[in-house]
Amino acid sequence: MTQRSLIQAITDGLRVAMERDDRVMVLGEDVGKLGGVFRTTQGLQQKFGKERAVDTPLAEAGIVGTAIGLAMYGMKPVAEIQFMGFDFLAHNQIMAHAARMRNRTRGRWTVPMVVRMPCGGGIHAPELHSDSFEATYAHIAGLKIVMPSTPYDAKGMLLSAIDDPDPVIYLEHKRIYRAVKGEVPEGYYTVPLGKGEIARPGTDLTIVTWGYLRHLAVQVADALSGQGINAEVVDIRTICPLDEALILESVAKTGRLVILHEAPRNCGLGAEISAIVSEEAIFALKAPIVRVTGYDVTMPLPKGENLYLPNEKRLMAAIQKVMEY
Amino acid sequence: MIINEHDPRAGKIYQVVDEHAKVRAGAVLPSDDLLKQFYRDMMRVRAIDDKAFKLQRQGRMHTFPQITGHEAIQIAAAYAMQEEDWLAPSYREEALVHLRGVPYSQILLFWLGNEKGSAYPKDVNVLPFSIPIASHMLHAVGIGWGAKMCGEKIAVVTTFGDGATSEGEFHEAMNFAGVFKAPVVFLCTNNQWAISVCRKDQSASKTLAEKAFGYGFDGICVDGLDVVAMHQVMQEACDKARNGGGPTMIEAVTYRLCDHTTADDASIYQDVDERKAWEQKDGVRRLRKLLEKRGLWSASDDEALEKEVQTFIDQTIRELEASPEVTPDEIFSTTFADMPPRLKKQLEDVKAS
Numbered sequence: 001m002t003q004r005s006l007i008q009a010i011t012d013g014l015r016v017a018m019e020r021d022d023r024v025m026v027l028g029e030d031v032g033k034l035g036g037v038f039r040t041t042q043g044l045q046q047k048f049g050k051e052r053a054v055d056t057p058l059a060e061a062g063i064v065g066t067a068i069g070l071a072m073y074g075m076k077p078v079a080e081i082q083f084m085g086f087d088f089l090a091h092n093q094i095m096a097h098a099a100r101m102r103n104r105t106r107g108r109w110t111v112p113m114v115v116r117m118p119c120g121g122g123i124h125a126p127e128l129h130s131d132s133f134e135a136t137y138a139h140i141a142g143l144k145i146v147m148p149s150t151p152y153d154a155k156g157m158l159l160s161a162i163d164d165p166d167p168v169i170y171l172e173h174k175r176i177y178r179a180v181k182g183e184v185p186e187g188y189y190t191v192p193l194g195k196g197e198i199a200r201p202g203t204d205l206t207i208v209t210w211g212y213l214r215h216l217a218v219q220v221a222d223a224l225s226g227q228g229i230n231a232e233v234v235d236i237r238t239i240c241p242l243d244e245a246l247i248l249e250s251v252a253k254t255g256r257l258v259i260l261h262e263a264p265r266n267c268g269l270g271a272e273i274s275a276i277v278s279e280e281a282i283f284a285l286k287a288p289i290v291r292v293t294g295y296d297v298t299m300p301l302p303k304g305e306n307l308y309l310p311n312e313k314r315l316m317a318a319i320q321k322v323m324e325y
Numbered sequence: 326m327i328i329n330e331h332d333p334r335a336g337k338i339y340q341v342v343d344e345h346a347k348v349r350a351g352a353v354l355p356s357d358d359l360l361k362q363f364y365r366d367m368m369r370v371r372a373i374d375d376k377a378f379k380l381q382r383q384g385r386m387h388t389f390p391q392i393t394g395h396e397a398i399q400i401a402a403a404y405a406m407q408e409e410d411w412l413a414p415s416y417r418e419e420a421l422v423h424l425r426g427v428p429y430s431q432i433l434l435f436w437l438g439n440e441k442g443s444a445y446p447k448d449v450n451v452l453p454f455s456i457p458i459a460s461h462m463l464h465a466v467g468i469g470w471g472a473k474m475c476g477e478k479i480a481v482v483t484t485f486g487d488g489a490t491s492e493g494e495f496h497e498a499m500n501f502a503g504v505f506k507a508p509v510v511f512l513c514t515n516n517q518w519a520i521s522v523c524r525k526d527q528s529a530s531k532t533l534a535e536k537a538f539g540y541g542f543d544g545i546c547v548d549g550l551d552v553v554a555m556h557q558v559m560q561e562a563c564d565k566a567r568n569g570g571g572p573t574m575i576e577a578v579t580y581r582l583c584d585h586t587t588a589d590d591a592s593i594y595q596d597v598d599e600r601k602a603w604e605q606k607d608g609v610r611r612l613r614k615l616l617e618k619r620g621l622w623s624a625s626d627d628e629a630l631e632k633e634v635q636t637f638i639d640q641t642i643r644e645l646e647a648s649p650e651v652t653p654d655e656i657f658s659t660t661f662a663d664m665p666p667r668l669k670k671q672l673e674d675v676k677a678s
Contacts, residue, residue, distance in 0.1 A: 066505075
């Protein structure tokens with residue numbers, strides 16, 4: 001197996017998908033000749049031609065809207081929105097059309113399309129280049145939303161997303177694009193959507209998280225083991241449909257829950273997870289649930305982003321709180 | 326070619342049969358049979374539209390958009406399309422969608438709020454009515470682009486109104502179609518009204534068709550109450566699309582001779598005299614005059630048509646009103662290919678309640 005960064009794993013996944021099925025195409029701003037502003041699609045136009053690695057005009061609704069039509073006609077488009085903060089221009093296409101085409105045609109037509117979007121902060125990027133809006137998509141029926149956090153998952157879940165008969169929002173946390181490396185098998189394999197994984201087994205408390213923060217959580221959990229606290233880290237990997245069973249199973253075992261996410265707190269996925277655990281497993285809890293999240297403010301510019309982003313200190317404090325209760 | 330000989334920027338509007346049913350000198354008309362078929366279809370769709378309006382007033386129908394003033398455009402478009410062509414319609418397109426193969430009862434069932442109305446026959450390449458304005462135009466471009474990549478020679482027709490040309494996604498669809506030379510026919514029904522906002526308040530552009538030139542392809546204005554002109558131009562634009570000539574924009578100029586929907590009251594904003602003047606140009610009446618002038622229509626044709634229309638209405642309303650109520654399964658089962666556990670639980674919940 002080869003060691004690859006998250007970004008290399010995604011590129012490899014796209015290449016494998018395009019080799020396997022000539023209906024797979026990538027489209028978006030700068031994805032062709034340049035290979036994307038993060039170079040995620042590097043080499044694809046050279047290998048598969050301009051028709052399948054397409055530089056589109058600069059228009060997010062145009063990219064997603066035409067991808068919907070392409071998918072309905074039988075192509076397998078993988079559209080890129082350059083930064084998640086710009087997707088609101090395409091939000092109508094995703095919400096009013098892609099997500100509900102199956103419903104609106106009583107199952108006759110579906111939109112097997114993947115929309116890739118880099119998200120998240122911590123890389124000192126300009127305004128609207130660092131946001132985490134995954135919860136806004138979770139409110140829309142008919143969408144699958146994923147955010148892999150390891151290179152292995154990034155490739156395997158991308159291949160699953162491309163195979164999926166429904167539209168998938170595929171979120172890529174920029175902070176781990178190059179910072180995280182891991183073993184990635186050659187060729188085709190899949191990692192199922194809708195399934196979380198135990199990133200680190202433990203017995204004393206559960207930390208539910210996703211994206212970059214999985215790595216922070218594991219790091220903190222490892223550090224805590226010296227203090228006699230054995231934390232379990234659950235990486236949900238898929239925002240929707242959420243692997244509720246895995247979360248409940250973990251909480252049943254540990255009796256304590258910290259939810260860690262970068263997105264704003266208000267109506268964030270943490271609220272949903274907290275409600276599920278309250279409804280389904282209240283008697284398993286030994287302490288109140290604690291959330292460590294982004295704040296309900298505009299994502300700060302780079303000089304202020306560290307004030308916003310959840311960090312080791314805030315996570316430690318939350319863990320202490322649930323352990324001491 | 327009609328399209329490139331009628332530049333809207335030069336003030337040209339294509340017409341074959343004028344409001345007095347006078348045929349332009351040298352014009353070639355469709356066959357007698359086709360002209361009669363146009364008329365039969367126009368009468369049929371106008372009658373069912375009127376019937377649905379009455380049902381709405383009786384509380385047997387929910388809010389829906391009428392099509393009075395749009396019959397010629399929709400019928401011409403339907404007859405210019407071929408079986409393998411695709412249609413991405415806006416919502417005021419009942420006649421066009423019906424003539425592409427969707428039973429009228431099903432169209433009305435959708436407007437009656439029943440999910441079953443959205444289950445179009447499997448061999449019909451018609452997208453659902455787009456309720457948001459202009460955003461479906463991009464799907465037409467994507468479908469056309471996909472067909473082009475697959476080497477399929479089809480035309481994709483997308484319809485929209487004058488108001489839609491103000492939307493950003495209109496611009497994006499036209500721009501993408503131009504760049505990728507997608508085989509799309511952009512059929513704009515300029516009925517002068519976007520609910521209550523009139524055409525001149527919608528755009529400072531003299532015509533809407535001339536916008537096409539800004540995206541690198543041709544646009545043409547056509548008399549939307551002249552079914553013959555509309556049919557010729559639609560045929561030419563569809564052929565051009567099928568043969569790799571890329572997109573065309575057609576502005577069909579008409580007037581909305583009805584309310585926006587049954588929930589609207591056009592008398593608040595439409596000028597009575599203006600509307601009356603447009604009623605004189607009506608496409609159905611005009612075609613009838615043409616048929617009479619050419620000796621193609623008789624009292625016995627009227628009798629036969631009346632029966633045909635009545636049978637059609639009776640059957641449509643029977644099918645519409647016989648449709649079963651919506652079930653819990655119907656509102657849950659088409660969210661995803663496979664129902665996630667959470668939805669299964671919610672479905673059980675609604676069944677139990």
